[in-house]
Amino acid sequence: MLSFIVQNGKLQRQEKIVPTLKPGWALARVRLAGICNTDIEILRGYHDFHGTPGHEFVGEVVECADRTWIGGRVVGEINIACKGLGRQATCGTCRRGNPTHCEHRRVLGIIAHNGAFAEYLTLPVCNLHKVPDEVSDERAVFTEPLAAACEILEQVDVSEHEAVAVLGDGKLAQLIARVLRAAGPRVTMFGKHADKLALARKAGIATIKVTREGRGALKAKKRWTMAVEATGSPEGLQQALAMLAPRGTLVLKSTFHGAAQVETWPIVVKEINVIGSRCGPFRPALAMLRSGKVDPRALISRTFPLGEAAAAIRYAQEPGVLKVLLKP
Amino acid sequence: MLSFIVQNGKLQRQEKIVPTLKPGWALARVRLAGICNTDIEILRGYHDFHGTPGHEFVGEVVECADRTWIGGRVVGEINIACKGLGRQATCGTCRRGNPTHCEHRRVLGIIAHNGAFAEYLTLPVCNLHKVPDEVSDERAVFTEPLAAACEILEQVDVSEHEAVAVLGDGKLAQLIARVLRAAGPRVTMFGKHADKLALARKAGIATIKVTREGRGALKAKKRWTMAVEATGSPEGLQQALAMLAPRGTLVLKSTFHGAAQVETWPIVVKEINVIGSRCGPFRPALAMLRSGKVDPRALISRTFPLGEAAAAIRYAQEPGVLKVLLKP
Numbered sequence: 001m002l003s004f005i006v007q008n009g010k011l012q013r014q015e016k017i018v019p020t021l022k023p024g025w026a027l028a029r030v031r032l033a034g035i036c037n038t039d040i041e042i043l044r045g046y047h048d049f050h051g052t053p054g055h056e057f058v059g060e061v062v063e064c065a066d067r068t069w070i071g072g073r074v075v076g077e078i079n080i081a082c083k084g085l086g087r088q089a090t091c092g093t094c095r096r097g098n099p100t101h102c103e104h105r106r107v108l109g110i111i112a113h114n115g116a117f118a119e120y121l122t123l124p125v126c127n128l129h130k131v132p133d134e135v136s137d138e139r140a141v142f143t144e145p146l147a148a149a150c151e152i153l154e155q156v157d158v159s160e161h162e163a164v165a166v167l168g169d170g171k172l173a174q175l176i177a178r179v180l181r182a183a184g185p186r187v188t189m190f191g192k193h194a195d196k197l198a199l200a201r202k203a204g205i206a207t208i209k210v211t212r213e214g215r216g217a218l219k220a221k222k223r224w225t226m227a228v229e230a231t232g233s234p235e236g237l238q239q240a241l242a243m244l245a246p247r248g249t250l251v252l253k254s255t256f257h258g259a260a261q262v263e264t265w266p267i268v269v270k271e272i273n274v275i276g277s278r279c280g281p282f283r284p285a286l287a288m289l290r291s292g293k294v295d296p297r298a299l300i301s302r303t304f305p306l307g308e309a310a311a312a313i314r315y316a317q318e319p320g321v322l323k324v325l326l327k328p
Numbered sequence: 329m330l331s332f333i334v335q336n337g338k339l340q341r342q343e344k345i346v347p348t349l350k351p352g353w354a355l356a357r358v359r360l361a362g363i364c365n366t367d368i369e370i371l372r373g374y375h376d377f378h379g380t381p382g383h384e385f386v387g388e389v390v391e392c393a394d395r396t397w398i399g400g401r402v403v404g405e406i407n408i409a410c411k412g413l414g415r416q417a418t419c420g421t422c423r424r425g426n427p428t429h430c431e432h433r434r435v436l437g438i439i440a441h442n443g444a445f446a447e448y449l450t451l452p453v454c455n456l457h458k459v460p461d462e463v464s465d466e467r468a469v470f471t472e473p474l475a476a477a478c479e480i481l482e483q484v485d486v487s488e489h490e491a492v493a494v495l496g497d498g499k500l501a502q503l504i505a506r507v508l509r510a511a512g513p514r515v516t517m518f519g520k521h522a523d524k525l526a527l528a529r530k531a532g533i534a535t536i537k538v539t540r541e542g543r544g545a546l547k548a549k550k551r552w553t554m555a556v557e558a559t560g561s562p563e564g565l566q567q568a569l570a571m572l573a574p575r576g577t578l579v580l581k582s583t584f585h586g587a588a589q590v591e592t593w594p595i596v597v598k599e600i601n602v603i604g605s606r607c608g609p610f611r612p613a614l615a616m617l618r619s620g621k622v623d624p625r626a627l628i629s630r631t632f633p634l635g636e637a638a639a640a641i642r643y644a645q646e647p648g649v650l651k652v653l654l655k656p
Contacts, residue, residue: 092573237592264580269606275599275602276595276601
């Protein structure tokens with residue numbers, strides 16, 4: 001099968017044999033895969049991963065011991081935990097009900113398991129979710145990042161906040177803003193890119209353009225009770241801390257490589273609650289796609305054939321580009 | 329009256345007239361004042377404060393319109409909010425029930441109001457708490473930092489944690505460890521100073537010595553569900569993040585000046601909850617002193633006459649020194 005692997009900071013084409021199945025696993029043909037900023041970080045050395053990246057996908061089950069899955073369209077949770085790995089003794093983290101943080105976890109396209117930039121991938125059946133017929137492939141491929149946005153609703157009671165600031169106007173920030181808006185609060189997006197902010201406005205999200213130096217956000221005099229940092233850059237945290245009211249809530253979504261200069265005293269002096277937020281629940285994400293509460297299709301910048309994955313990931317890094325898809 | 333002010337990074341003796349009273353305020357004669365690390369930060373320019381520092385004290389009311397206070401021993405909350413300032417229109421933060429974060433606040437010995445390194449100080453009556461007879465001056469002078477430690481109990485349900493790590497072995501860390509231990513969980517203190525760790529052990533706190541490079545804490549294989557960062561140094565945050573289990577809780581107490589290199593991705597990847605924690609409630613602190621659940625007297629390194637405040641604050645910065653008191 002056609003697949004791509006990480007080699008010398010680039011995606012390199014590689015013919016592989018179709019993977020064989022472990023008990024309790026399924027083989028899925030990838031129908032559509034999405035490129036995430038994490039994939040770009042992986043090219044830069046994040047997690048020192050040298051397999052096939054790609055963790056956003058919609059696929060079709062082609063092989064599975066439980067034949068009820070075969071032919072079904074599926075999306076898949078990316079963290080392969082003790083249960084999926086078939087470990088007899090589950091780890092403490094899984095026992096405490098946090099399988100997405102499993103000590104032994106492999107992560108689709110990120111840690112020790114090949115991902116979706118290929119014709120086929122494997123996942124434990126317990127990681128799969130059937131895609132409702134009403135949800136097209138172009139929508140379903142957003143389930144994973146949308147679930148990551150939904151994680152915020154699991155962590156914070158957003159009904160306590162009249163208004164929320166979202167810092168960043170990229171792919172994930174756009175989904176987060178839509179999810180929060182669907183959940184109730186007024187949402188204002190702070191971004192640097194006029195075109196991306198315009199896209200958010202079309203979805204009913206207020207926007208404020210931040211100047212190149214990133215000080216625009218600070219000029220906003222309002223003191224926010226909740227902010228979500230999804231800029232993907234080190235400056236976002238500092239800006240968010242400056243914007244928040246005392247005892248405000250800051251959800252951190254950006255995972256960039258390396259250390260940044262941070263003044264931590266505002267966290268203490270203002271008694272800010274900083275909540276790290278990563279992967280989220282697929283069910284509410286699929287429900288939002290099905291109900292049409294969130295329609296992510298406007299975020300698709302371009303779809304490349306899988307064979308052009310190397311060009312696609314270069315394109316994904318160009319200014320103004322949002323979601324880039326790969327079609328095997 | 330004798331007082332000290334901040335001048336060129338030092339405490340400078342200054343004779344002042346005894347301050348006059350605004351309605352609703354009280355004049356207290358300082359019986360004992362404590363030196364806090366924040367006072368040392370103030371000498372270094374923190375808050376650009378040039379008045380009289382000192383926010384830890386026990387005093388005796390000598391002048392007050394409400395004569396029931398006169399002659400009483402008191403401690404005082406340090407944040408002077410809208411109510412105490414006599415503002416007709418209270419700010420949004422006070423209205424939301426967060427007077428310690430009041431937008432207009434002055435802070436005893438820190439922001440726009442002279443503090444306790446003097447013979448007399450003034451505070452609004454609403455900031456005062458009577459000291460129970462059973463609580464000696466040497467205990468009562470710890471009320472403010474002990475309240476800051478008690479703030480953690482307001483923010484985190486520590487009963488959910490079997491064990492808590494306290495990073496740091498200084499004055500505040502020592503009080504925090506004692507408060508947490510009194511609240512239930514097993515407490516382990518990670519510190520660099522054998523003598524300070526020995527003091528903690530006498531109070532029933534487990535200790536682990538951290539090597540000079542600060543890597544000792546990381547060697548501890550246990551993954552903590554809760555940690556309190558009270559090292560007063562930028563490295564503490566990074567160490568705490570490395571020690572925490574996924575979805576762990578990190579209480580930040582250190583307020584040092586300036587920015588530090590921080591890798592924030594562990595907050596996101598492990599979905600850590602970072603809670604900034606500053607001033608706390610006086611009532612539970614006084615109750616702990618009264619009941620003897622916490623006896624802070626072992627933390628007193630030395631008591632200086634007020635006239636030697638400049639020497640005292642130099643002494644407070646010497647290695648191995650914990651709480652230094654000033655007696656007018």
